[in-house]
Amino acid sequence: MATTIPRVQERQGFNIRWRYVIIIAILVPVLAHVFFAITRSPLTNYYVTVDELVAQSAQTSKVRVGGLIVPGTINWDNATRSLTFQLQGEKRNLTVTYRGFAPDTFRDGSTAIVEGELSRDGTFTAYNLLIKCPHQYVPAM
Known part of the structure; x- marks a missing residue:
């Protein structure tokens, strides 16, 4: 029974790392798109x-x-x-x-x-x- 506890902890750590990777993989392109949309907006260059x-x-x-x-x-x-x-x-x-x-x-x-x-x-x-x-x-x- 002692052997199953480390595997569960390893698996949870693995899942948490992958969650961070997935969140970062989604956020970086979204933030880049928002940045480029704002800088190319006519509102930033009034005339x-x-x-x-x-x-x-x-x-x-x-x-x-x-x-x-x-x-x-x-x-x-x-x-x-x-x-x-x-x-x-x-x-x-x-x-x-x-x-x-x-x-x-x-x-x-x-x-x-x-x-x-x-x-x-x-x-x-x-x-x-x-x-x-x-x-x-x-x-x-």
């Missing part, structure tokens, strides 16, 4: 720059682009309620068209984030237009 969009011009899916509004490029067409302006990149500017009303803080030199699609002619058609708030508020004089 791309103008230059990044031009480099990825083959993709026509919905994208967010951010940049400074180039002074003197804002054109408002009251008849069609369309707004045309340019976002500044390091190497080139991006022409943006937007149908709808602009936010109150929309002006030359503001930082804009537009969501939409890049057309084949290089014009960006925006569906949403956001203006980033300034870091410092200065009282009116």
Whole structure:
């Protein structure tokens, strides 16, 4: 009877080791998948720059682009309620068209984030237009 007790203990130790191996074998791929899903998520990259969009011009899916509004490029067409302006990149500017009303803080030199699609002619058609708030508020004089 003394010989059966060590075998049972060996078997339990063997089973516990295999349980850990199986749990680790399941958890590692699941955690790796979650990590890669989070890092490639659009939520981690809120928007791309103008230059990044031009480099990825083959993709026509919905994208967010951010940049400074180039002074003197804002054109408002009251008849069609369309707004045309340019976002500044390091190497080139991006022409943006937007149908709808602009936010109150929309002006030359503001930082804009537009969501939409890049057309084949290089014009960006925006569906949403956001203006980033300034870091410092200065009282009116």
